[in-house]
Amino acid sequence: SRGVTAAEQAAYLVRTFAMLKARYPYVQKTYWYKDASRHGEDPHQAGYGLLRTDLSPRPAYSALRSLLVL
Helix, strand or coil, rough: CCCCCHHHHHHHHHHHHHHHHHHHCCCCCCHHHHHHHCCCCCCHHCCEEEEECCCEEHHHHHHHHHHHHC
Protein backbone atom coordinates (compact mmCIF):
# COMPACT_ATOMS: atom_id res chain seq x y z
CA SER A 1 0.00 0.00 0.00
CA ARG A 2 3.03 2.28 0.20
CA GLY A 3 5.34 3.35 -2.56
CA VAL A 4 4.84 3.13 -6.31
CA THR A 5 4.05 0.39 -8.79
CA ALA A 6 6.82 -1.53 -10.54
CA ALA A 7 6.05 0.35 -13.77
CA GLU A 8 6.26 3.71 -11.99
CA GLN A 9 9.58 2.68 -10.45
CA ALA A 10 10.92 1.91 -13.93
CA ALA A 11 9.72 5.28 -15.24
CA TYR A 12 11.32 7.12 -12.31
CA LEU A 13 14.61 5.33 -12.91
CA VAL A 14 14.69 6.40 -16.58
CA ARG A 15 13.70 9.97 -15.66
CA THR A 16 16.45 10.10 -13.05
CA PHE A 17 19.13 9.12 -15.55
CA ALA A 18 17.81 11.65 -18.10
CA MET A 19 17.86 14.39 -15.46
CA LEU A 20 21.38 13.51 -14.38
CA LYS A 21 22.61 13.61 -17.96
CA ALA A 22 20.91 16.94 -18.68
CA ARG A 23 21.58 18.82 -15.43
CA TYR A 24 24.69 17.18 -14.02
CA PRO A 25 26.81 15.92 -16.94
CA TYR A 26 29.86 15.70 -14.68
CA VAL A 27 28.29 12.88 -12.63
CA GLN A 28 30.09 9.71 -13.68
CA LYS A 29 28.56 7.11 -11.34
CA THR A 30 25.06 6.47 -10.07
CA TYR A 31 24.05 3.87 -7.50
CA TRP A 32 20.68 2.20 -7.10
CA TYR A 33 19.42 1.48 -3.59
CA LYS A 34 19.64 -2.30 -3.95
CA ASP A 35 20.14 -4.93 -6.60
CA ALA A 36 17.70 -7.64 -5.54
CA SER A 37 14.90 -8.34 -3.09
CA ARG A 38 15.65 -10.69 -0.19
CA HIS A 39 13.53 -13.51 1.26
CA GLY A 40 11.54 -12.48 4.29
CA GLU A 41 12.08 -8.75 4.04
CA ASP A 42 9.41 -6.10 4.35
CA PRO A 43 7.41 -5.92 1.08
CA HIS A 44 8.03 -2.17 0.85
CA GLN A 45 11.80 -2.62 1.08
CA ALA A 46 11.66 -5.55 -1.36
CA GLY A 47 10.15 -3.23 -3.96
CA TYR A 48 13.41 -1.31 -4.34
CA GLY A 49 15.25 -4.22 -5.89
CA LEU A 50 16.03 -4.32 -9.59
CA LEU A 51 15.50 -8.08 -9.38
CA ARG A 52 12.79 -10.06 -7.62
CA THR A 53 13.57 -12.56 -4.88
CA ASP A 54 13.84 -15.34 -7.50
CA LEU A 55 16.29 -13.09 -9.44
CA SER A 56 13.89 -12.50 -12.31
CA PRO A 57 14.08 -8.92 -13.62
CA ARG A 58 11.64 -6.29 -12.46
CA PRO A 59 10.50 -3.59 -14.94
CA ALA A 60 13.14 -1.21 -13.53
CA TYR A 61 15.89 -3.67 -14.46
CA SER A 62 14.61 -3.93 -18.02
CA ALA A 63 14.29 -0.15 -18.31
CA LEU A 64 17.82 0.36 -17.00
CA ARG A 65 19.22 -2.26 -19.33
CA SER A 66 17.50 -0.65 -22.33
CA LEU A 67 18.78 2.76 -21.30
CA LEU A 68 22.38 1.60 -20.87
CA VAL A 69 22.48 -0.35 -24.14
CA LEU A 70 21.75 2.80 -26.17
